[in-house]
Amino acid sequence: MTSQERLAVIKDCKERSIAGTIPFPEVVRRLHAAGVERYHVDLTRDETTYYLSCGESHVLATGVLRDPIAESFDVAAVEGAVRASQRGEIIFPEFLRRIMAAGCVGYFTQITGSRVQYVGRTGDLHVEPFLPAKT
Template sequence: MTIDQTKTIQACAIGGLCGEMTFPEIVGKLSAIGVERYHADYCRGEITYYLTDGDSQVVATPHPRHELGDAFDAAAVESAVHQSQRGEHTYLDFIRKTMAAGCVGYFVQITGRQAIYFGRRGESHVERFPD
């Protein structure tokens, strides 16, 4: 991994948390440097980014702790995703809402144009990127 790739990844992670970058901006920048997917782990407070060449980088994403719902509520996750797409809340709001809905993390498959949200017992919900 190059220094420029590392800097871009870190800028995207912090830019999302601080509300300085939107999801489409982040995906565009990551795709441009060869990131094919990333995994946001709410419980560990980190995101792992995977390059097409197999290299990876873990970035700490220190967000406030929120209560984690016991049951996975796919409809609530879907609602939070759609609120994000409409610009109705911040990424930190998104984290809070999806954690309350029992989501422990998600994978963004940039090359597959989808995100997969999952619960603590293996439940999942898939959201395809809008056109």
């Protein structure tokens, strides 16, 4: 896969996530197949950085965030947003709004490690495991 093809997969996953037309497990599967090892969603900067096993990285604006991030980190609210997303009750933009309201400033999705690490303003951390990507 060329660099342009990898970037096209990343952009497609981002756009479909925002539209709510692709579930998280499919995003993980497609990104893994394109060589993405992990990605960092920076809610303060409203951007996502994708890190590939070949050494490339790509930064894309999320383009959906307008809400402030709460001061304190509420793990139960983060977990609630994750569960609502898993049940298909909310789509990605609402998920982001909810975790921001829970004090999350960003998160790392470790595709190769099958976990997401949610981070609060003062370094609080909550880890959510997920099933490994199948390619």
